[in-house]
Amino acid sequence: MAATPWLLLLCLSLAAGGVLHARAQPDSNGFISIDCGLQGEEGYVDTATKLSYYPDTGFTDGAGTCRNISADYITPSLCKCLYTVRSFPAGARNCYTLRSLVPGLKYLIRAKFMYGNYDALRRPPVFDLHIGVNHWHTVNISKPHVEKSVEALVVVPDDFVQVCLINTGAGTPFISSLELRPLKKTLYPQVTVAQGLLLSERSNFGQIDGNNVIRYPDDTHDRIWTPLVSSGTYTEVSTTSKVIPDSLFEVPTTVMQTAMRPRNVSSGISLSWDPEPQPNNPSPGYIIIMHFSELEFLLFNVTREFSINLDNEPWHPDNVTPKYLYGAAIYNSVPSRKSRYDISIIPTARSTQPPIINAIETYTVVTTTKLGTDSLDVSAIMAIKVKYQVHKNWFGDPCGPETVMVWDRLTCSYATARPPRIIRLDLSLRGLNGDISSSFTNLKAIQYLNLSNNNLVGSIPDALSQLTSLTVLDLSHNQLNGAIPSRLLKRVEDGSLNLRYGNNRDLCANDNSCRLATKRKSNLAIYIAVPVVVSMIVVIVVVVLLCSLRWKRQGSMNNSVEPQNEATTSYVSGNNAHRDSFSLHQLESRRFTYEELKMITNNFQRVLGQGGFGYVYDGFLEDGTQVAVKLRSHSSSQGFKEFLAEAHILTRIHHKNLVTMTGYCKDGEYMALVYEYMSEGTLHEHLEGSKHNGGCLSWRQRL
Ligand SMILES: *[C@@H]1O[C@H](CO)[C@@H](O)[C@H](O)[C@H]1NC(C)=O
Numbered sequence: 001m002a003a004t005p006w007l008l009l010l011c012l013s014l015a016a017g018g019v020l021h022a023r024a025q026p027d028s029n030g031f032i033s034i035d036c037g038l039q040g041e042e043g044y045v046d047t048a049t050k051l052s053y054y055p056d057t058g059f060t061d062g063a064g065t066c067r068n069i070s071a072d073y074i075t076p077s078l079c080k081c082l083y084t085v086r087s088f089p090a091g092a093r094n095c096y097t098l099r100s101l102v103p104g105l106k107y108l109i110r111a112k113f114m115y116g117n118y119d120a121l122r123r124p125p126v127f128d129l130h131i132g133v134n135h136w137h138t139v140n141i142s143k144p145h146v147e148k149s150v151e152a153l154v155v156v157p158d159d160f161v162q163v164c165l166i167n168t169g170a171g172t173p174f175i176s177s178l179e180l181r182p183l184k185k186t187l188y189p190q191v192t193v194a195q196g197l198l199l200s201e202r203s204n205f206g207q208i209d210g211n212n213v214i215r216y217p218d219d220t221h222d223r224i225w226t227p228l229v230s231s232g233t234y235t236e237v238s239t240t241s242k243v244i245p246d247s248l249f250e251v252p253t254t255v256m257q258t259a260m261r262p263r264n265v266s267s268g269i270s271l272s273w274d275p276e277p278q279p280n281n282p283s284p285g286y287i288i289i290m291h292f293s294e295l296e297f298l299l300f301n302v303t304r305e306f307s308i309n310l311d312n313e314p315w316h317p318d319n320v321t322p323k324y325l326y327g328a329a330i331y332n333s334v335p336s337r338k339s340r341y342d343i344s345i346i347p348t349a350r351s352t353q354p355p356i357i358n359a360i361e362t363y364t365v366v367t368t369t370k371l372g373t374d375s376l377d378v379s380a381i382m383a384i385k386v387k388y389q390v391h392k393n394w395f396g397d398p399c400g401p402e403t404v405m406v407w408d409r410l411t412c413s414y415a416t417a418r419p420p421r422i423i424r425l426d427l428s429l430r431g432l433n434g435d436i437s438s439s440f441t442n443l444k445a446i447q448y449l450n451l452s453n454n455n456l457v458g459s460i461p462d463a464l465s466q467l468t469s470l471t472v473l474d475l476s477h478n479q480l481n482g483a484i485p486s487r488l489l490k491r492v493e494d495g496s497l498n499l500r501y502g503n504n505r506d507l508c509a510n511d512n513s514c515r516l517a518t519k520r521k522s523n524l525a526i527y528i529a530v531p532v533v534v535s536m537i538v539v540i541v542v543v544v545l546l547c548s549l550r551w552k553r554q555g556s557m558n559n560s561v562e563p564q565n566e567a568t569t570s571y572v573s574g575n576n577a578h579r580d581s582f583s584l585h586q587l588e589s590r591r592f593t594y595e596e597l598k599m600i601t602n603n604f605q606r607v608l609g610q611g612g613f614g615y616v617y618d619g620f621l622e623d624g625t626q627v628a629v630k631l632r633s634h635s636s637s638q639g640f641k642e643f644l645a646e647a648h649i650l651t652r653i654h655h656k657n658l659v660t661m662t663g664y665c666k667d668g669e670y671m672a673l674v675y676e677y678m679s680e681g682t683l684h685e686h687l688e689g690s691k692h693n694g695g696c697l698s699w700r701q702r703l
């Protein structure tokens with residue numbers, strides 16, 4: 001019965017999750033296509049690729065704002081994906097998290113930027129782009145109408161990847177679109193865990209139409225092949241026959257079907273470019289990949305053969321003769337660094353045909369050696385972030401890369417060649433609601449965890465005691481209940497854990513007290529289990545039962561000392577000093593020195609009230625637990641025996657409605673009892689009760 005609404009809730013939340021995730025998940029190709037800043041829930045089909053693009057809600061954790069580019073920059077040929085941007089005016093780092101990836105697989109990640117004066121400031125920004133914790137590119141948007149595309153081929157080590165925009169103080173970062181395409185592991189051998197490729201050029205030679213960009217579906221990996229129309233001394237060669245692609249780069253047949261050659265049979269092809277230094281990479285190394293295929297059926301007496309030079313040095317040791325309708329690539333694996341790149345493709349002496357080239361790709365290398373935070377720590381802290389709605393600067397990798405980007409309220413440890421770990425987390429005073437998430441217990445390297453001063457409910461997870469590195473755990477000032485796990489208490493006892501749990505009204509430290517506290521709850525549970533269909537009479541009976549239980553309970557609150565203390569009475573009546581000291585040791589509470597009491601009460605500064613015994617002072621234990629210290633006054637007629645009796649009784653009784661004794665002091669002439677602090681009213685009642693009882697100990701009266 002009771003399970004139905006839960007089931008319903010579960011189904012609802014699953015359904016809601018399903019809707020959101022449909023967008024966040026890769027499509028059947030494994031593609032993720034995001035139109036950043038697109039408003040609403042609906043995606044659309046891109047006219048060129050027929051791929052579906054979706055709004056970016058759900059990828060940025062709610063960071064950033066949606067903006068439209070100025071209508072002045074919208075032209076009929078402009079991709080719809082550039083009409084809107086998401087800008088990030090707040091925060092040093094904001095990230096898109098792309099999920100459900102295959103760890104260890106290679107991916108093409110492409111971000112597009114078109115400023116389009118979206119903020120009407122006419123000031124295109126400069127900002128950094130990171131993949132995870134590694135620098136990718138400095139985006140320098142020079143003109144409002146320029147479409148800038150930044151593409152990288154990287155190995156993604158986890159099942160997610162973050163693309164982060166870093167505000168470097170030169171304008172507000174923004175982004176127009178973000179695309180992710182999986183690549184086979186065997187493709188692009190230059191791409192490793194430690195090295196990614198940043199696209200510089202990807203050109204398709206021999207096109208006759210300069211607008212004929214080739215991408216998906218012709219290229220199953222959706223690389224963008226930019227057409228280069230042959231002119232001047234060059235002309236095009238083409239075929240309509242299928243060209244079998246090479247296995248390392250899988251250049252699509254439509255790209256390989258066209259090529260460029262010099263008009264003059266005895267001339268060569270020359271290509272050149274200047275390196276583009278980046279602020280963080282002043283002399284970038286280049287990876288060059290050239291694609292060749294013979295497109296003409298050559299008779300036996302005809303030969304096409306050429307050599308390739310870079311800066312007049314042979315770049316490839318062998319002469320090249322492209323195979324008819326088979327793609328082949330010539331590439332370097334170690335990046336070359338030059339002040340200028342001059343490539344010449346020269347026909348050999350026995351070649352009767354001019355050289356050809358079908359396509360070329362040039363890349364600079366980006367190092368991806370910086371490690372992101374331990375992935376289990378990341379999943380745990382992400383779950384904590386979602387559960388408790390913690391935002392602030394919690395974007396991107398929790399631990400870095402640089403110390404300035406570490407999430408606030410957490411501290412990490414860094415070791416070479418190992419992922420950073422989260423070692424401290426302070427979520428005190430954050431208004432956390434709900435129970436203590438099991439995700440905290442998944443932060444396996446955590447040493448310090450402060451969850452104090454929140455509204456946490458429920459019990460303390462036993463699994464916290466399994467966190468071997470944990471030395472400080474502050475759970476004080478919450479609404480936790482139930483028993484403190486015994487294994488946790490054991491760690492407190494053996495000194496490996498400093499646990500603070502004060503000011504949780506329904507927490508109990510040992511089994512006896514818990515039994516008392518849970519008794520009423522279990523009774524209630526039985527009544528709740530009674531089916532609702534049972535007639536009103538039953539309900540009334542339950543109500544009556546509950547009421548009488550309450551009455552009984554209230555009665556027993558005043559008398560609760562009685563039933564539990566048959567055993568202790570003997571101590572009270574005993575006048576044997578040995579016995580007294582024996583019972584002192586029996587007390588399962590702490591013995592304080594007078595000096596300690598002075599510290600706890602800040603030199604007996606704040607008086608909470610006065611009982612028959614003496615004054616009651618406000619104090620705090622070193623773990624933050626608030627206590628009331630009842631100091632025996634010199635004028636008190638109460639002797640050590642009575643004092644001991646009260647101490648003994650109170651340590652045996654841990655009850656919600658009774659003050660629980662934390663410890664005692666017997667230091668020379670000073671005697672004091674240290675109680676757990678009750679709310680002002682309750683304590684006051686207690687003290688008032690003492691007064692009404694003629695200044696004597698209430699338990700004695702009742703006894
Ligand atoms: C952007 O333009 C669309 C329609 O073209 C409009 O519905 C939306 O409100 C605009 N958004 C902003 C932030 O101006």
Ligand SMILES: *[C@@H]1O[C@H](CO)[C@@H](O)[C@H](O)[C@H]1NC(C)=O
Binds near residue numbers: 126140142170
């Ligand atoms: C951005 O590019 C412009 C030229 O296009 C250059 O003058 C400027 O220094 C660059 N800014 C940065 C921060 O690299």
Ligand SMILES: *[C@@H]1O[C@H](CO)[C@@H](O)[C@H](O)[C@H]1NC(C)=O
Binds near residue numbers: 264265266267
């Ligand atoms: C072709 O190229 C060769 C060598 O570069 C040159 O000697 C010759 O004059 C050129 N012929 C024409 C027709 O341009």
Ligand SMILES: *[C@@H]1O[C@H](CO)[C@@H](O)[C@H](O)[C@H]1NC(C)=O
Binds near residue numbers: 352
């Ligand atoms: C190759 O042979 C064909 C006929 O067999 C001839 O027409 C052509 O001129 C020859 N080409 C060369 C370069 O010798």
Ligand SMILES: *[C@@H]1O[C@H](CO)[C@@H](O)[C@H](O)[C@H]1NC(C)=O
Binds near residue numbers: 452472474500
């Ligand atoms: C936990 O946080 C609270 C509030 O910020 C602070 O007063 C307390 O000292 C912290 N506890 C520990 C053990 O550091």
